[in-house]
Amino acid sequence: MHLIVVGLNHKTADVEIRERCYFPNETLPKSFDLLKAYPSLSGAVILSTCNRVEIYASVVNVKAGFDDITDFISCYHSIPRETLTPFLYKKNCQNAVNHLFKVISGIDSMVIGEYQIQGQVRDSYYAAQSNNATDSYLNKVFQSAINTGKRIRSETAIGQGTVSVATLATELIKKVFSERKRFHVLLIGAGKMAGLTAANLQEFNGCSIIIANRSLTKAEELAVRFNGKVTAYDKRYEAIQEADVIIVSTASENYTVQFEEVAKLMQLHPTRTKMFIDLSLPRNIDPAINRIENCMVYSIDDINQMIDLNVSKRQMEIEQAEKIISEVSEDYYNWYYAQIIMPTMHEIKSKLDILKTSTIANYKSTFGAMTDTQQGLIQEMMDAYSEKLIRVIMKNIKTVTSKDDMVTIVEALKNTLSVDTAINEEIQSFKKREQ
Incomplete structure (x- = not known):
């Protein structure tokens, strides 16, 4: 699953284009019904304000998601794709998350630090929820974004003295x-x-x-x-x-x-x-x-256009806001990567547990008669070894910055540890002996 965003804003499109792409609140139920019909989209949130129109979505295939959202905006507003595409930006995974965090903090606004955008993002997320358009990925990232916006408002002065x-x-x-x-x-x-x-x-x-x-x-x-x-x-x-x-x-x-x-x-x-x-x-x-x-x-x-575009006066506050975004992003990425890692880790751990039992059974004759306490101690030692191995693997995988690379590494990990061959053979051998 990937997080993507397709949109346009005051930087990429003038008011004539933005107004053609605008989604009024009263049309959102119909908009979400049409969006959910696209097979590539697992969930979606529509953010539509005076200065931006953005659609965030969770997808399995990034390219298909980009194409489907572009098609949706084009068809819904009767704008030819060739007319619409030059005004759109498309971001995925970490770039999409960071973009959302900057939007809700006001860093990406025409008026740096303007406070209305925080409520607009929150209301857009709630509207998507009420229309059953979100999933666990979108829920997590938007909840993180809302918390980010609150922290930036309370811990920086980015919104002080802004003009509306x-x-x-x-x-x-x-x-x-x-x-x-x-x-x-x-x-x-x-x-x-x-x-x-x-x-x-x-x-x-x-x-x-x-x-x-x-x-x-x-x-x-x-x-x-x-x-x-x-x-x-x-x-x-x-x-x-x-x-x-x-x-x-x-x-x-x-x-x-x-x-x-x-x-x-x-x-x-x-x-x-x-x-x-x-x-x-x-x-x-x-x-x-x-x-x-x-x-x-x-x-x-x-x-x-009357706004002073020189943001040097707010540069220190922007830098502080970006530090907060970095901190919250780290928490989100840890959760995000865990969604990829954990299924494989559970699979490896379950098979390591069976291999542990099989190994102990193989060495029973070598150890001779063992008390329950001795057998329990050996099991604890092997459990500790398995847990340590899993933790080391997870820590190293989390240093990978690209989700695509992570998927490749996880698949390679399965093959490297011969999860599907040697361990399976050992499992079958153990099952036969137990019978």
Whole structure:
């Protein structure tokens, strides 16, 4: 069994590709049903966020697993393989494990150390479990990853002082409206991102907030927290007409702010500047609005480009996080390798036990009459020798870094010790004498 991951992220694909590959939460049961139908996949976890789409899986055949996951993403999202493949990365075994640990720690994020990813990985794993899509390999590695994320958060300062997408959005607003004493913001959506954005907007004394959401109750709850007002979702275009900034963080599969409607509004006030900020994936603001005069549309990728990519300030924390990853990885690899070694070790030990009994029987005449105590002592000595031999073999095998090499060595070990020939002959001889 191997662990593999196939995916794409902000480093390999822009928002147009990522949104096409996105897996909404409500479609996950169907997604897992289709994934589990692929014969090469023993288990799978789908991680889908604004900045990455990754599928982790346990497989026997790595190449077949890579091909099947690529085929699944291609077919599910109706993207030709030749279009999709250039954006994908594929990792297996230790590389896949280390990648997951770096993802959950925030090292692989656009914003180094961002904390949302830890909960996103955890929730993705739980979703796979609830859909009966995981196995012992995936359970072990994701439980190890979750513990790794917790340790890194508590033992390093990697997440301290990080900027969020919501923070960057408000910084962008500040730059554009720096000379305005008052301006109106419309938030479409009332989830976590909307809450973070509203909290950041509190620093603007002249900012008034209006909230539109499909669930009026959620909109009202958010409005109470941040002294805002509420408008009905189906009246959002009337609110857009009055707003200077429109921030959308919804989970719709289609545009919730459409080009045609905004174009009509701008004909009424053609000189009024409007800023549209889309924090959704898939995008919920039609990017064509950017073509309308005095309208500016910013996607989540545009916001992310404002991030200071110089991570030197966090280098010490990254190094500490990587040390923790190395420690946890060692524990996982010990378990992982044991899954390969232990069946062979049990087989060898059981046959060594029979060979021990056979050897003692052969030397009974040489020893003469032995008391039960003497016979027990000889058995203990031979047991100790067998256990020591097994421990030495296991310790040496664990130093092998490649799982493929380990499988080869284990098979060679069987042949070298003649487990299938000499010992079997001795076993049969012993059985005949006992009869």
